[in-house]
Amino acid sequence: MNLSGLPNEMRKQLRDSLIWYALIAPTFILFAIFVAYPTIETFRLSLYREVATKQEFVGLAHYARLLGDQIFRSALLNTALLGAAFLLIVIPLGLVLASLLNNLKYAPNFFKVVYFLPQITSSVAIALIFGYVFQPNWGLLNNGLRALGVDPLPLWLADPNYNLTGSRAAATILAVYVALGYYMLVTLAGLQAIPQELYDAAVVDGANFWQAWWYITIPNLRPTFVFLIITGSIEALSRFGDLYTLGGPGGSPARSLQTIVMYLYQTAFESNDFNLASATAVLLFLIMLAVTIFNFRALLQREFSRRD
Amino acid sequence: MSDLTLSKTTAERATLANFFRSHRRSTQFKQIVILLILGIGAFLMIMPFEWMLATSFSRSANIAMPRVVRFFPADPSLFNYQVAITNLPLPRLYLNSFIVTAVATVGYLFFSALTGYAFAKGRFVGKSILFLIILMTLMIPFEVRMIPLYFLIKEMGLRNNLLALILPFLAGGFGVFLMRQYISTIPDDLVDAARVDGASEFTIFWRVILPLCGPPLAALAVLSALWRWNDLIWPLLAISDRNMYTVTLGLAVAGRSQGTYTGSALANAALAIIPITIVYLLLQRYIIRGIAMTGLKG
Incomplete structure (x- = not known):
């Protein structure tokens, strides 16, 4: 040189x-x-259109088309609903399990291994099994509910409506089942990082179990929750594999399980509209960015204002 | 201290002993309640797997399913497994998945550690801007760049080639970041001593730094292996030849095309799950430690 x-x-x-x-x-x-x-x-x-194998500049036309597209909007709604329901269930449930596990003297490792198992075997394999578990007539879940005397039995994946026993509920149960062990392990790591002295001091001050939990455990787990909400939101926004296995790229029944990434996949590789799919990808990127920034500001605001 | 102990009256000792006994009883009761709740949860976690096995061994599962919960097949048979192995070339899929996972993971670890070392211990012009670029790659999800990547792989003639599943994942921002953080905690003295002895930067990396990086490398290896083994969307695009399928891709495609053949579909699932479960049980300590360390998963 x-x-x-x-x-x-x-x-x-x-x-x-x-x-x-x-x-x-x-x-x-x-x-x-x-x-x-x-x-x-x-x-x-995303700014071009294919005309007779030539790319022609169309500006933001694809974005305008997407925002007016009923199918895209319903995919957006599905993604948001499924993601919100998932996080609202899995984080509290993970906290409860981690708290129990943290107080358990016998065989804690056994439970860690069992609860984490679905995460290892991939959400595709679990979704394949759950496609049958949710079968309304003879699936494992409805056979169990029948034994408990539930009547009428839920339709699960055969019901595309917005209700608590429909396809979206089934997809949420599936996601919670797969991810629960992970949320439990991360919360447990957060719990074990809380200094024991804080609890000792609380006992000296005469605090009971619930007071210690509310005033020590929850505030100290804040960074853990922030981390889980931010990474969980990003993951929920890019959900694809398990729902593709359950209902194909269209997210059947009746597109009730179609997420943004499935819409992107279908637009690109089934309709061969790569330009429209690219615009979808850019929108997905912007949504992820916005959600992450929102989470940061909403969840870390207290940390920032405290420093001032 | 001993004076205090000696001065205790018998009555005081009795209350103390009583306190400890009742305390022990209440903790034991608490332990049983916790065990019970976690045990029910564990039962619910394992049940779908057990049901998968029971159904896959049932001869009539493709025709008629019982309307009660069965944990043992009424008509045990290997029939579904015979169908399953003709459905998919599973040994070949395992080989494909293994090659992809192993090569991509080794590459990911190597490039992450090497780049992480340069950013932790190196002094060069533009270091902070270059590191910022690394962090920016973390912001771009795979789905956002997947369409041009598909055309790129096609142009390179790598469709239906396992290299297509390896090359895009050899280097990753998260790995570089994690390794840089870890290597920064290794004392500079070690590096300087080797430098005084005339070792080249690469020799220092290979002989001095790498042997000290066991924990983060193990954690990254677990993550990379989970990511590569369980990935569906990219193999779905890059691979269409059945002989080049990964296990996960084969499962998603075969599972869907089989529709109502419950028994053989679940036999397929079992064949895909059992070997992974065995590996997991053998390595569970490292896997669970790795997950807790990085707080990330597949």
Whole structure:
């Protein structure tokens, strides 16, 4: 490398940097090819339209079309509803299980292994099994409910309506079943990081179990909850594999389980409209960004204002 | 201290002993209640798996299903498994999944550690901006760049090639970030001593740094393996040849196309789940520790 045109000190600095550039180069080349290029290309494709194998600039036309598209809007609603229901159930339930596990002396490891099992075997495998578990006539769940005397039996995946025994409820039960062990483990790690002295001091001050729980446990778990809500929201927004296994890219029955990513997949690889699908991808990106920023501001506001 | 103990009256000792006994009884009762609740939960967690096995071994499961909960098949038979192995070339799918997971994970660990080392211990022009770029890649979900990536792989002639499932995942922002954080905690003295001895930066990385990075590497290995093994959307795009399917892809496609053949579909699921479960039970300590350490999963 010819650096003779530069001042001496700068030349030495750059020469010393070279070895480090060599070490990080492979990663940056991989990022350039597989991350940066496709991302920029997605944005570009979303502004074009294919006319007789030629790309023609159409501006924001695809975005206007998406926002007026009933199917896209219902996919957006499904994604939001399923995500919200999932987080509202799995975080409190994970907290309860983690608290119980934290107080258990015998075989805590056994329960960790069992509760985490569905996470390992992939949501696709679990969704395949649950497709049959939810079968209304002879599925495991309804056979169990029948034994308990429930009548009439829920239709689960055969019912696309908005109710607590329909397909969306089934999809939420599935998601909670798969993810519960993970939420429990992360919450447990948060619980175990709370210093025991805080509880000892509370006992000295005469606090009972519930007071200690409300004034020590919950506030100290705040970072854990923030982390779980932020990563959980992103994951819920990109939900695909389990619902594809249950109801195909259309999210049957009656598109009740179609998420944004499934809509994107169907638009691109079944309707072959890659430009419209790219616009969907950009919108998904913007939604994720907005939700993450909102979560940060809403959940960490107290931390920021406290520092002022 | 001993004076205090000696000065206790018999009555005081009796109340103390009583207190401890009743305390022990109440904690034991609490333990039983906790065990009971967690036990019911564990039963509910395992039941779908048990039901899958029972149904997959039932000869009549493709025709008629019982309307009661059965934990043992009334008509045990291997028939569904015979159907299942003709449905999908499962040994081949396992080999594919194994190659993809192993190669992608080894590459991911290597590039994460190498780049993390440069950002933790290196001094070079533009370091903070370059690190910011690494962090920015974390903001871009895979789904957002997947369409151009599909065309790229097609242009490269890599459709139906396992390399398509490996190359895009060799380097990742999260791995670099985690390794940089960990390597930053290793004392500079170690690196400087090796440098004085005339070791090159790569030798220092390979001989000094890497052997100290066991915990984060194990955690990253678990994550990468889970991500690669369980991925569905990308194999769905990149692979259409049945012989190149991964286990997860085969399961999603075969499971869907079988529709009502409950017994053989669940036999397929069992064949996909059982080997993973065995690996999981063998490695559970490392997997659970890794998850708790990074707080991320598949």
